[in-house]
Amino acid sequence: MKKLFSILAIFSLLVIALLPGCTTASGSDPLKPQERLQIATTTSLYDTGLWGYLEPMFEEKYDVEVDVLYAGTGIAIEYGKRGDVDVITVHSKSRELAYVEEGYGVERVPFAYNYFLIVGPESDPAGIKDMTPEDAFKKLLESGAGTFVSRGDDSGTHSKEKAIWAGAGYEYTDVQGAGDWYVEGGKGMGPTLLMASEMEGYTLTDMGTFLSYKGDIDLVPIVDEGSILLNVYSVIAGNPETNSGISAEMAQNMVDFLVSDEIQELIGEYGVEVYGMQLFTPCTGNEPTS
Amino acid sequence: MVKAVGLIVTFDPEVMQVSGRSLAIAATSCSITALICLPLGSLIHFSSFRGKRLLINIVQTLYSIPTVAVGLFVFVLFSRAGPLGGLDIMFTPTVMVIGQIFLVTPVMLGLTISALQGVDKSISETALSLGASRIQAAVLTLKHARYAVLTSVIMGFGRAVSEVGLALMVGGNIKGFTRTLTTAISLESSKGDIELSLALGMILILIALVINLSLNRLQQR
Numbered sequence: 001m002k003k004l005f006s007i008l009a010i011f012s013l014l015v016i017a018l019l020p021g022c023t024t025a026s027g028s029d030p031l032k033p034q035e036r037l038q039i040a041t042t043t044s045l046y047d048t049g050l051w052g053y054l055e056p057m058f059e060e061k062y063d064v065e066v067d068v069l070y071a072g073t074g075i076a077i078e079y080g081k082r083g084d085v086d087v088i089t090v091h092s093k094s095r096e097l098a099y100v101e102e103g104y105g106v107e108r109v110p111f112a113y114n115y116f117l118i119v120g121p122e123s124d125p126a127g128i129k130d131m132t133p134e135d136a137f138k139k140l141l142e143s144g145a146g147t148f149v150s151r152g153d154d155s156g157t158h159s160k161e162k163a164i165w166a167g168a169g170y171e172y173t174d175v176q177g178a179g180d181w182y183v184e185g186g187k188g189m190g191p192t193l194l195m196a197s198e199m200e201g202y203t204l205t206d207m208g209t210f211l212s213y214k215g216d217i218d219l220v221p222i223v224d225e226g227s228i229l230l231n232v233y234s235v236i237a238g239n240p241e242t243n244s245g246i247s248a249e250m251a252q253n254m255v256d257f258l259v260s261d262e263i264q265e266l267i268g269e270y271g272v273e274v275y276g277m278q279l280f281t282p283c284t285g286n287e288p289t290s
Numbered sequence: 291m292v293k294a295v296g297l298i299v300t301f302d303p304e305v306m307q308v309s310g311r312s313l314a315i316a317a318t319s320c321s322i323t324a325l326i327c328l329p330l331g332s333l334i335h336f337s338s339f340r341g342k343r344l345l346i347n348i349v350q351t352l353y354s355i356p357t358v359a360v361g362l363f364v365f366v367l368f369s370r371a372g373p374l375g376g377l378d379i380m381f382t383p384t385v386m387v388i389g390q391i392f393l394v395t396p397v398m399l400g401l402t403i404s405a406l407q408g409v410d411k412s413i414s415e416t417a418l419s420l421g422a423s424r425i426q427a428a429v430l431t432l433k434h435a436r437y438a439v440l441t442s443v444i445m446g447f448g449r450a451v452s453e454v455g456l457a458l459m460v461g462g463n464i465k466g467f468t469r470t471l472t473t474a475i476s477l478e479s480s481k482g483d484i485e486l487s488l489a490l491g492m493i494l495i496l497i498a499l500v501i502n503l504s505l506n507r508l509q510q511r
Binding site: 065084 | 369376380463464480481
């Protein structure tokens with residue numbers, strides 16, 4: 001028994017000692033505590049691989065470890081309010097404005113945009129191809145002829161979906177209860193696309209994630225025209241006056257980084273070679289309205 | 291399936307990192323929990339006090355508390371907006387270890403107490419009558435119960451290394467920092483990478499097997 005005890009004690013001490021070791025970036029000064037910047041991001045920026053692409057660049061430039069949390073606008077905003085993350089990158093204008101207004105964020109800074117589109121099976125069972133988004137939703141609900149997979153997770157995409165339902169004249173609670181054809185997945189954008197493909201149903205997606213998943217799914221664009229489909233991504237640094245633990249300076253560095261000319265250009269070029277078109281259009285100081 | 295085995299055999303760096311992390315976090319939390327629960331379990335077993343029965347019942351009820359519920363509790367506790375937020379450990383391996391200690395304590399504590407209850411009372415009574423101190427008598431009883439106590443440690447480790455809910459909630463599944471085997475399986479399978487998920491799943495089982503075998507050998511000596 002004594003032996004087991006001492007083994008356990010030594011073991012736990014060893015592991016505790018080693019754990020911090022696996023968190024420092026290689027090559028950095030081991031005596032200096034590693035600075036970390038925590039970012040909660042909407043899933044579409046992650047599933048497209050954009051964050052995976054930008055993260056190492058920022059880490060190198062500012063000698064900091066970036067922790068990207070795969071969240072969803074709703075959770076990202078919650079983490080931001082609690083001060084558990086330093087920066088959020090989301091895409092829900094009304095909520096972003098409220099977030100800054102309420103003092104949680106320093107400033108709403110749009111940095112890229114693309115468009116949403118409704119995708120679905122090539123067979124288009126509900127016959128909604130090339131309709132306006134609002135009319136398409138109307139037909140989906142009235143006919144119940146096609147499955148629709150909703151994000152169902154209070155994300156930016158989900159907010160847009162709800163806005164389209166509202167535009168078509170429906171109360172969202174009525175939509176949720178409309179029938180088994182309406183599926184609330186509760187997943188990120190990539191996983192939702194996979195689910196919709198699996199179920200041969202429709203879903204609302206942003207162009208970026210759709211392009212990066214195209215090879216893995218059997219869905220095609222069904223409705224892609226409509227001013228309501230504009231999708232603007234913004235970055236918001238946390239306000240240190242509301243949450244004192246926030247790394248305010250590094251957070252501001254991230255904002256500056258995303259809107260810098262060099263990175264804006266890279267964002268615009270991201271994916272073009274692989275997918276033949278932009279996944280994101282840079283838009284600093286130039287937020288589109290339609 | 292072939293790709294899955296390939297990832298393991300070629301020591302794919304991300305797979306190795308994630309495996310090492312799962313192992314380190316679970317091992318740390320279980321070691322600390324064992325250091326707490328073996329003495330505490332003995333103390334509870336050998337004392338008599340009002341509410342002892344109730345305490346043991348509560349501990350046993352907590353065996354199957356959903357990991358995501360513990361995760362939520364730990365999140366609220368250590369979030370920067372929460373009471374222990376000043377420690378600034380949310381989304382780090384440290385808070386994952388602490389969370390797993392909460393998770394595993396009921397299991398190890400309850401099973402240690404059960405293990406001690408299984409030892410004939412005459413052992414400790416005889417020792418005491420021969421002049422042993424209370425601590426010596428307790429250690430003697432633990433020795434007699436060592437197989438069952440070891441089982442409690444193994445069960446605790448099993449619970450820790452295989453849980454997802456807590457790791458996801460308080461760790462944040464950050465690539466290169468708090469991603470573990472279980473949270474990686476959760477993410478990769480939801481993104482459709484079944485091969486990678488299978489590889490990770492196989493490693494998880496392998497780890498559990500290895501730990502079990504080594505702890506058993508220790509006990510047999």
